[in-house]
Amino acid sequence: MIRIFHDWRDLPPDARGASVALGNFDGVHLGHAQVIAAAHAARPDAPLAVLTFEPHPREVFRPDDPPFRLTPSALRARLLGEHGVRLLYELRFDRAFSDLSADAFIGEVLAAGIGARHLACGPDFAFGHRRGGDVALLAARAEALGIGLSIVPPLADAEGRISSSRIRRLLRDGYPERAGALLGRPFAIEGVVAHGDARGRLLGFPTANLPLGPVLEPARGVYAVRVTLADGRRLEGVANLGRRPTLGGDPETRLEAHLFDFAEDIYGETITVSLIAYLREERKFPDLAALQAQIAADAAAARAALDRDRSAFA
Structure with missing residues (x-):
């Protein structure tokens, strides 16, 4: 059974120390599955986790857009569970959270909060206030903190990159x-x-x-x-x-x-x-x-x- 947490603070000990895939994971498509698999392969001894956001940041910053989600929260959690994910950090995304700096996201959320042992993400993963953090910053900070990192190349077929936008x-x-x-x-x-x-x-x-x-x-x-x-x-x-x-x-x-x-x-x-x-x-x-x-x-x-x-x- 997948366990879901909506806050990174005061987690129980058995909900920390995971190998964590990072991203929105809307659709839980084949590209997402590749990131999850990389997180597991890097640290098969650690619990497998996903860190994502709810609501989707686009719903916060562009609330008048037509609905675009491929998978509502409950369905996404079930699909992630089918991929072997046991811990889901589904962090509440609001204006206050969006003001968190990239450094604070790494230090307070990923390191001190969830105690990540390894991270996996795509090469375009961006985070922190105004998406100020990128994989180069994540790599440097993770290394300094003793956290492993896998940058997973995009999965593609003959027609291009597999993405949620393409599926939509x-x-x-x-x-x-x-x-x-x-x-x-x-x-x-x-x-x-x-x-x-x-x-x-x-x-x-x-x-x-x-x-x-x-x-x-x-x-x-x-x-x-x-x-x-x-x-x-x-x-x-x-x-x-x-x-x-x-x-x-x-x-x-x-x-x-x-x-x-x-x-x-x-x-x-x-x-x-x-x-x-x-x-x-x-x-x-x-x-x-x-x-x-x-x-x-x-x-x-x-x-x-x-x-x-x-x-x-x-």
Whole structure:
């Protein structure tokens, strides 16, 4: 089980002395996994930890930006745990914390606070007031303090560096498969199933409705999906992500997932919807009959896409 701490001060002894990966870790993608692996490889005898921030600094300094997070805090922690991280220093980021100098971050937080034995980060890791600290400063100060440091080269493929920004662009452009390849798993949206207006049921395709919440909005449209229920069961389905223009339009984006061959009541449960393939863009239909026919076609297309996806990994 991963243990989460929101302050670096007064930590219990068994929460200190770790090998620590540094960064925001939004998405916990393959590049992040490489930094975590480097932290573990350098000191396999030490607890494996990640130091990150909550909220994301961008949310503090640019609060009016549209949601951009790939992984809310709870999902990020779970994913980090799956990578073997046992200690998560999820430090509260606010204006006061942002005023901490780079030297103070190293001396007070990393050394005196969490007692890091080793650090790992990417070459562009920046920290401290106005991002005044860089890896050169970190290397010099860490050496003086007797803390090891691994600077991990960026992970790249034929199309360039693997980064959270690149994954966001792919999702906004309607390429969940390519985003999933960089994440090391399908991009997923978690939420509590809410009551809707039952239009899907009336059309013969009941749906589990999720508010999108404060996360990145992928391309609006129809997706083939896999859904993990609260009890761990995994189902397949088709989902619409958008604002339902045919039904009068919604003020906020929602995800409506129709689960194949499933008729149980899951209202109020937390489910995870993984986007496997993008089938078509969102559009307005002339009437409900046209919409119903298109949903049937979408369901057939989703089944075919999911079959292809299974075959690719068989």
